[in-house]
Amino acid sequence: MKLYNLKEKSEQVNFSQAIKLGLGKKQGLFFPTKLPIINDTLLSEMLSMNFITRSSKILSLFIGDEIPEQQIQQSVQNAFHCSIPKIQYVQNNIACFELFHGPTLAFKDFGARFMAQILSYLNHKNEVITILTATSGDTGAAVAHAFYNMQNVRVIILYPKGKISEYQEKLFCTLGKNITTIAIEGSFDDCQTLVKQAFNDTELKKERGLNSANSINISRLLAQICYYFEAFSLISKQQRKNLIISIPCGNFGNLTAGLLAKSIGLPIKSFIAATNANDTVPKFLETGIWKPNKTISTLSNAMDISQPNNWPRVEEIFRINNWDLKSLGFGSVSDNITIQTLQNLDNLGYISEPHAAIAYKLLSEKIKDNEFGLFLGTAHPAKFKQSVENILKKTITLPQSLSKRINLPLLSHNMKPNFHKLRQFLLKK
Ligand SMILES: *Cc1c(COP(=O)(O)O)cnc(C)c1O
Numbered sequence: 411m412k413l414y415n416l417k418e419k420s421e422q423v424n425f426s427q428a429i430k431l432g433l434g435k436k437q438g439l440f441f442p443t444k445l446p447i448i449n450d451t452l453l454s455e456m457l458s459m460n461f462i463t464r465s466s467k468i469l470s471l472f473i474g475d476e477i478p479e480q481q482i483q484q485s486v487q488n489a490f491h492c493s494i495p496k497i498q499y500v501q502n503n504i505a506c507f508e509l510f511h512g513p514t515l516a517f518k519d520f521g522a523r524f525m526a527q528i529l530s531y532l533n534h535k536n537e538v539i540t541i542l543t544a545t546s547g548d549t550g551a552a553v554a555h556a557f558y559n560m561q562n563v564r565v566i567i568l569y570p571k572g573k574i575s576e577y578q579e580k581l582f583c584t585l586g587k588n589i590t591t592i593a594i595e596g597s598f599d600d601c602q603t604l605v606k607q608a609f610n611d612t613e614l615k616k617e618r619g620l621n622s623a624n625s626i627n628i629s630r631l632l633a634q635i636c637y638y639f640e641a642f643s644l645i646s647k648q649q650r651k652n653l654i655i656s657i658p659c660g661n662f663g664n665l666t667a668g669l670l671a672k673s674i675g676l677p678i679k680s681f682i683a684a685t686n687a688n689d690t691v692p693k694f695l696e697t698g699i700w701k702p703n704k705t706i707s708t709l710s711n712a713m714d715i716s717q718p719n720n721w722p723r724v725e726e727i728f729r730i731n732n733w734d735l736k737s738l739g740f741g742s743v744s745d746n747i748t749i750q751t752l753q754n755l756d757n758l759g760y761i762s763e764p765h766a767a768i769a770y771k772l773l774s775e776k777i778k779d780n781e782f783g784l785f786l787g788t789a790h791p792a793k794f795k796q797s798v799e800n801i802l803k804k805t806i807t808l809p810q811s812l813s814k815r816i817n818l819p820l821l822s823h824n825m826k827p828n829f830h831k832l833r834q835f836l837l838k839k
Contacts (some may be wrong), residue, residue: 411427411474413440413628425476429525429629434610437717439626439719441726446471448675457643459492462487464643465636469524471674477531478626485527485689486636489556493519495637497644498787500760504773507641507655508787513811514581516712516791517664518552520637526563528629529621533562540618541565542608542836544601546660547574547712548789554582555622558654565591565623566836568601571824573707576810577793584818591836596827597705599717608836618836625663626719629715634667638676641784649782655738656682656773657689658765658783660713662720662788669727677833677835682739682776684769686710689717689742694839695735709745709797710764712789725784741772752801763791763798 413428415421417438428440456464493512499505512519550567557565564583571593583591594601657665672678686708694700702716751767769785777783791798795806
């Protein structure tokens with residue numbers, strides 16, 4: 411598999427380089443030079459396969475002979491077997507596609523676990539790797555658990571102090587061993603900036619064998635393509651004809667993966683990019699002006715991002731397919747409306763959480779009579795127990811993966827958003 415740098419097209423790398431580098435020169439994102447094509451015959455064959463087999467097939471089509479198919483199958487098995495997605499109907503024509511049944515109760519388990527499996531396979535020489543990543547909540551947990559106890563891998567995770575839920579924090583800041591967590595006194599964008607600075611520091615990067623596991627890493631995106639095919643396999647032939655998928659967006663990785671699924675032959679009719687009050691993209695789609703405002707804290711904190719990293723990939727996908735950006739649905743939803751929507755969903759018999767509720771809200775507004783809509787359930791409601799309980803006046807029971815960590819002490823360090831401090835910390839570690 412060959413990939414090019416979106417900011418410097420002459421820079422080309424293979425899949426293993428792209429995984430290890432994360433970003434290319436000038437902090438450019440990598441993008442496949444050629445996308446596989448799944449024709450109708452292959453598609454119907456693939457839709458009858460189980461999730462693991464089909465996912466291995468999709469990933470092999472992308473990765474090619476760089477990694478043996480059998481190895482990919484093993485990695486997919488290890489990464490996905492505990493996270494099989496489910497569909498829950500909310501109305502006749504609308505269902506939630508739940509991606510939160512994995513070890514850290516969010517869709518990020520798919521990408522993070524696949525990446526960890528592939529990195530460890532590629533690390534033949536057993537070099538020490540440092541994973542440095544920024545999280546707005548769920549990436550941290552997924553990455554920490556995916557790499558926990560792996561030999562020769564150190565994980566350092568930055569998150570905005572006080573801006574992620576208590577339960578999110580408990581999931582990954584209590585692990586210890588090869589996992590170090592740093593609470594940054596700032597926003598997620600500050601954390602992301604620090605990570606970018608570290609990757610620009612050639613000496614530091616080399617000295618520490620730095621790797622980012624952010625959603626900019628192509629291996630994570632490829633893994634996420636697989637569950638769109640699973641969604642398709644779980645709905646009826648009639649529903650497949652006019653399928654709209656509404657996605658709660660932060661860094662726009664999930665949307666990128668969905669658009670890639672469509673690009674290679676999965677006939678999804680259209681997508682809705684749903685954001686909270688951090689509405690850089692909805693404003694851009696409306697006015698053509700890219701003007702990120704200061705990040706605002708909202709109930710859907712994993713989407714509190716005003717400079718979404720993956721947007722250049724979204725534009726590239728529209729460009730190469732000759733699709734019109736105007737065909738992308740979009741909207742932003744305030745906290746007040748999110749609260750009302752959670753209550754509406756509860757009245758329909760479905761307990762959700764703020765991220766998915768935003769996607770549902772826009773879907774229910776935009777869906778037409780002949781269409782079938784899925785909104786992505788990106789996290790388990792228990793991860794946002796306090797806000798969901800306050801809103802619904804109900805008790806949410808904790809799944810075991812959370813309840814067993816809730817009484818453990820937090821092991822995080824505190825730090826100002828200062829690159830010099832972070833650099834010193836990384837060099838000492
Ligand atoms: C990360 C996350 C999102 C945003 O996903 P992107 O791929 O960054 O757009 C949405 N919801 C939840 C619960 C998340 O953890």
